[in-house]
Amino acid sequence: MPLLRPAPPAPAAAVTLPRRCLLTAGSRLDSPSAPPPLACLRLRPAAPLRGIPPRTGCRAAAANADADAAPSQGPGGDGGARGALVRLGEALSLGFPVWVASACAIALWRPPAFLWVGPTAQMLGISFTMLGMGMTLTLDDLKTALLMPRELAAGFILQYTVMPLSGFLVSKLLKLPAHYAAGLILVSCCPGDLIPALKLRRQSYLQFMTPLLTSKLAGQYVAVDPMGLFVSTSQVVLAPVLLGALLNQYCNGLVQLVSPLMPFIAVATVAVLCGNAIAQNASAILSSGVQVVLSVGCLHACGFFFGYVLSRILGIDISSARTISIEVGMQNSVLGVVLATKHFGNPLTAVPCAVSSICHSVYGSILAGIWRSMPPTDKGE
Template sequence: ATLHGMPLSAAVAGATLPPITAGPQSRVTTRASPVAAPRAAAASCSRPFSASRLRLCNVEVASRRTRHQRRGQRSVRPNASIDGFVGVAGSMGSSPPAASAIGGYGYSYGYSYGYGYGYGYGYGGDHCASRHQRERESNLGAPSVSRAVSIVNALTNAFPLWVLAGAVVGLTNPAAVTWFRGTAITVALAVTMLGMGLTLELEEFISAIKRPKQVVLGVALQYSVMPLLGFAIGRVFPVAQPIAVGLILVGCCPGGTASNLVTYLGKANVALSVVLTTVSTFLACVFTPVLTKQLAGTLVPVPAGGLFVSTLQVVLLPILGGLVLKRYCPDQVAKVLPACPLVAVITVALICASIIGQSSSDIAAAGPSLLLAVATLHSAGFALGYGASAAFGFEEADRRTVSIEVGMQNSALGVVLATAHFVDPLVAVPCAISATVHSCIGSILAGSWRLFGKKRPA
């Protein structure tokens, strides 16, 4: 092999050679050779070019010149001439020609692919070319996939508009959404909870164990402040008895699935939000029926056993199913995971639209007092959640997270429980309106925090 018209053996012997200029005019012709190269040991290119420094310097020049480039543009084989930059690097030992880099036993010519340096022991052009060929093939269609994910995310971020549009359709054109009822609502919510299970990570629970103070306070506020607020507002506001029961049921539900999105938009602690939602949802199997029985049992009969079974079927089992699927079918889960939040948003909007459509005349008769009662419930939840976490000295991001988790409820679960276990359809109405109200309030808060509040700590 020759290098700038000089025998390659001269370089091996340590002769001083002129530097190789990286560019189209540089060409190295390589052939399998039994020459064994010493280990390159030079650390600088400032002194005259010995053979070892020559090897390192050309590699560095080549790598810097092509760092901005993406991947290799050709498949490199032994005994090939390489146009463009070339860096010479030592290849240890006497591996067979097929496994050596490019020059057979003695030398490998570093061929940079835009990341990493062009030299190494045991790496070869064939290996690199095939590896990057696989990467190029795996990345085919990536731009279109990225655009699709961006569209899905944009539609998901507009979840308050989805819920508000569903409420408007339910009030103005009930026939368009009232077909979605009964078992369909239950199955749809179970699918949503399954999607939530697919998004959970074990690391998030480990993080929660390391920060028990925030989790304990958030869950305690969830199942103390909101149920008591629902009970008090139902007594103070001039609403019918079934509406008062519905307010209590809303307050006894766990954190809403959309709270994670609002937490992200408000630059709060998303990991803590996911943990709080998950823990409160698991505990709902016990707390929701028990608290509803204690607070609303004086008003109407409350089937606590039926509430427990329904919560178990609609919430706990689907979430566990999602965790199992993610554990044993990760590739399939990864394909559908980006669409899960959007499916959840559309499902909640459709459930709320259906319930509002079925009770549109009763909602109109109740007037603004119903809307004001629900808005007061959630506004007080947001305020008390933020104030309590501030009193405990939480940092700003955690205050926002606890506020969102306390103020936003899983209203869809309330709708399912109300329609399945209460005779009066008005019990489900506050739950349906709740989804629209807390989504709008949460979005307004997130937007104000994002624009005017302090930045989230790193």
């Protein structure tokens, strides 16, 4: 009589772990061979909800799983409309160089189309853009930035040395007229701050460094009011960014409601303000535009190149050096346009800033595409 063997236990129900969870070691759970359910004790959310302290362990995984399992609304519901708006905003942002270049081309062809933009509209436009930047941050991002002091210090030092000095030297070498030289130096002193973890910390320095460097370098060409630059930078950059971070920290529901609209506001603001700068000086640009484009191209090429090379010389890994290179080479061109229009007498000063918005976007897109096809090879990656 054969021995009776116990039936094998019924297979456990499949557990689907959310893709937003990361192992403590940092590996992503993208494959079907997910770890056993107990592994969620070692999981943490890759991007905690803004304004809400991160939860750890199975509670975080369960909360994320519930969010992922919630039924999406149909095309006619709020979820479908919001998702479509987000995708449209992303597509619009990807075409940013095209929109800005188109606005500048229209401004050269039909200057009156952009001459309606006044100082008040400029200030409001860039303030809303900076507010949108702040809404991508939380005050906890300062803590994140402090976890990488070497990269933070290298990015800060290179940003405020490579670009301003490059702007000054390019102006000297190409013998730019005073108004173009002042505009090139001004935009070289307006860092772009594309990395969320560093934005809030960098913006607190921007209000001091931009007026200081501009007055020292551009002051050799034209009269510069450093106190006026300081006040304007605080009004249109620091205050909106801090307000956006506070809203994201304490009014996250409101931020989630309006955030899909921010890409439209940002792209439209930059395109209109750059078009306005070009429209005011269309005839002068047509006669001497090659010199401006060449100087701006050299400025950003120096930023991307030396940002990467000097980072590697300082012993920073390849991936971080690439990030710093992008951070150094990209500038806040629209801030340069606003400051040039408000504080410099000659409207031609804003032209290099407007050209910069196209140039650094094209350079950055090409460089990002090249590096995407060349994964880092050093062992720390």
